Structure formats: C-alpha cells, structure tokens
Amino acid sequence: xxxxxxxxxxSNREKDVCRALEHASGKAPRLIWHGEDTxxxxxxxxxxxxxxxxxxxxxxxxxxxxxxxxRAVAEHAARxxxxxxxxxGFQILVESGLLPGILMRNxxxxxxxxxxxxxxxxxxxxxxxxxxxxxxxxVAIAHxxxxxxxxxxxxxxxxxxxxxxxxxxxxxxxxxGAANPxxxxxxxxxxxxxxxxxxxxxxxPENLIEPIIGGTxxxxxxxxxxxxx
Amino acid sequence: MKARVTVTLRxxxxxxxxxxxxxxxxxxxLHGIESVRxxxxxxxxxxxxxxxxxxxxLEEACRKLLANQVVEDFRIEILTDR
Numbered sequence: 001x002x003x004x005x006x007x008x009x010x011s012n013r014e015k016d017v018c019r020a021l022e023h024a025s026g027k028a029p030r031l032i033w034h035g036e037d038t039x040x041x042x043x044x045x046x047x048x049x050x051x052x053x054x055x056x057x058x059x060x061x062x063x064x065x066x067x068x069x070x071r072a073v074a075e076h077a078a079r080x081x082x083x084x085x086x087x088x089g090f091q092i093l094v095e096s097g098l099l100p101g102i103l104m105r106n107x108x109x110x111x112x113x114x115x116x117x118x119x120x121x122x123x124x125x126x127x128x129x130x131x132x133x134x135x136x137x138x139v140a141i142a143h144x145x146x147x148x149x150x151x152x153x154x155x156x157x158x159x160x161x162x163x164x165x166x167x168x169x170x171x172x173x174x175x176x177g178a179a180n181p182x183x184x185x186x187x188x189x190x191x192x193x194x195x196x197x198x199x200x201x202x203x204x205p206e207n208l209i210e211p212i213i214g215g216t217x218x219x220x221x222x223x224x225x226x227x228x229x
Numbered sequence: 230m231k232a233r234v235t236v237t238l239r240x241x242x243x244x245x246x247x248x249x250x251x252x253x254x255x256x257x258x259l260h261g262i263e264s265v266r267x268x269x270x271x272x273x274x275x276x277x278x279x280x281x282x283x284x285x286x287l288e289e290a291c292r293k294l295l296a297n298q299v300v301e302d303f304r305i306e307i308l309t310d311r
Contacts, residue, residue: 066293100299104300149243149300
C-alpha cells in the first residue's frame with residue numbers, strides 16, 4: 001500500500017493519519033505539499049487529512065479544493081484509485097465535486113469535540129473490509145461544520161446505491177435521534193463515491209488506533225486499506 | 230469597474246446562524262423582525278470595461294468558487310461602469 005497524505009496550509013491531522021497508516025501497513029506514507037501537481041508514481045491511496053485548510057475561509061474546504069494537487073487527485077480517483085478524506089478532507093472532497101453534497105454548520109452552531117458511536121453500514125468496500133456490516137464503533141469527532149446536506153434526489157440516490165458509509169448512532173447501535181451530533185441528513189457521518197473508491201467522513205478513525213489513547217475502533221479502517229488489492 | 234457579488238443560502242436551506250441572529254435581535258427588544266438569513270458580500274474590482282463581459286466573468290467566478298450551488302444562490306451587480 002503506497003499512500004500519499006496531502007498537506008494543505010492549515011491541515012493539522014496529517015501526522016495522526018500518517019501514524020495510523022504506518023501502524024496498520026508497516027509502511028510510512030509520503031507527505032505531499034498541496035502545491036505539487038503530481039502524485040508520487042505508484043500511489044494507491046490518497047488521504048486528505050483533517051484540519052482547517054486556508055483557515056476555513058469562504059467555506060470549509062473551498063479554497064483547498066482548488067489547490068494544484070487536486071487535479072491529480074481527481075485523475076487518480078477517476079482511474080479508480082483510492083481516496084480518503086477525513087473531516088476537513090471530507091469537506092474538500094465535496095467542494096471539489098469528488099463527492100456530492102456539502103457540510104454545513106452544525107445544527108446547534110457549536111464546535112463538537114467528543115467521542116461518538118457510528119454504525120458501519122457495509123463491510124464490502126476497500127475501507128471497511130475489516131469491520132462487520134452493522135458493527136457499532138466508537139471514534140472521535142471534532143468539527144464545527146459536519147452537518148451533511150444534499151438535495152432530495154442525490155440523497156435518494158446515495159441511499160438507493162448503498163453509498164452511506166457510516167451513520168451516527170448510540171452505544172446500542174440505535175441510529176439517529178439524540179445520537180446525531182450535528183443535524184446531518186439521514187444521520188450521515190460518511191459517504192462513498194459511486195465506484196466506492198472515494199470515502200469522505202467527518203469522524204477521526206486515525207485517532208483510535210491504540211488502547212492507550214482510548215481505543216482501537218479506528219484501526220480496522222487502515223488495516224482494510226493496507227490489505228486491499 | 231466595480232461590482233458586488235451577493236451570495237445567499239437557497240430558500241428552504243436551514244440557516245442556523247441567521248436563526249440565532251434573529252433570536253438575538255428579538256432578545257434586544259427589536260420586535261417586528263420576522264426572519265433573518267445571513268449571506269456574504271464580495272466587492273470586486275475588475276479591469277474589464279464591458280458590462281456584459283464583466284458579468285460573464287463574475288458568473289464564472291461564482292460558479293467556480295464564490296458560491297456553492299448545492300445550497301447557495303448568487304447575485305451580481307455592476308456598481309460603476311467607469
């Protein structure tokens with residue numbers, strides 16, 4: 001698994017995700033500056049890390065979506081290459097059009113930083129093969145704009161095609177209601193592209209890879225990726 | 230030439246910030262305010278001298294970056310034509 005982690009001005013979770021990838025695969029990813037216009041040859045996976053690219057100016061992810069490297073990332077995705085966007089990375093993916101919809105301000109306007117349960121909707125993708133479908137996992141969330149919004153038609157298509165990756169739930173796996181932290185439509189925490197090679201999610205699996213820091217529920221995502229293909 | 234681009238949330242899209250501002254205004258005793266929607270204004274200077282061409286350029290700017298048309302509409306006004 002050759003992974004490239006893109007560093008934007010204002011990214012701040014790139015080291016966490018590099019560590020998680022190396023922990024799972026034994027291979028350190030390359031860190032690529034957003035101003036580059038090509039990915040390293042042989043890149044299997046591109047990761048857009050969390051943070052506050054361009055200080056969240058204009059709209060979260062809007063400026064980074066136009067960084068030079070994003071053209072290469074779009075080409076990589078069009079070829080079927082894997083792309084993972086976490087938190088701000090998810091916001092960049094929707095702003096660049098690689099995933100549909102937009103992440104709006106949390107419904108209660110608060111920045112939320114806490115642990116959150118998620119339901120893993122399916123376990124037959126390159127990102128989730130090491131989970132079980134319907135498994136409830138506990139990971140961290142930390143965002144002010146995680147409220148997933150899209151039009152009715154797109155939402156129906158996402159649901160119909162099984163493209164919801166994760167939903168917010170409680171510890172018993174009960175989806176939605178008070179367990180939805182930000183008002184996201186259909187309790188969506190993450191979605192796939194139509195070919196299931198691009199995943200964007202608001203939660204931070206990269207922060208839950210070792211028992212000493214609160215759990216390992218994020219590790220299977222990186223193990224799935226490292227064992228894919 | 231100077232222009233102003235106004236970006237607002239589409240009708241029907243929830244605007245929690247506008248709602249909070251609306252609540253704060255009512256809490257100030259400013260009754261009679263029925264609703265508040267928050268938007269963004271961009272004041273832009275252009276080297277273009279033809280109004281039509283300037284509007285076209287700004288429309289492209291809106292589509293590419295200034296507005297996210299999933300949830301936002303935009304309005305372009307030419308303020309001066311030199």
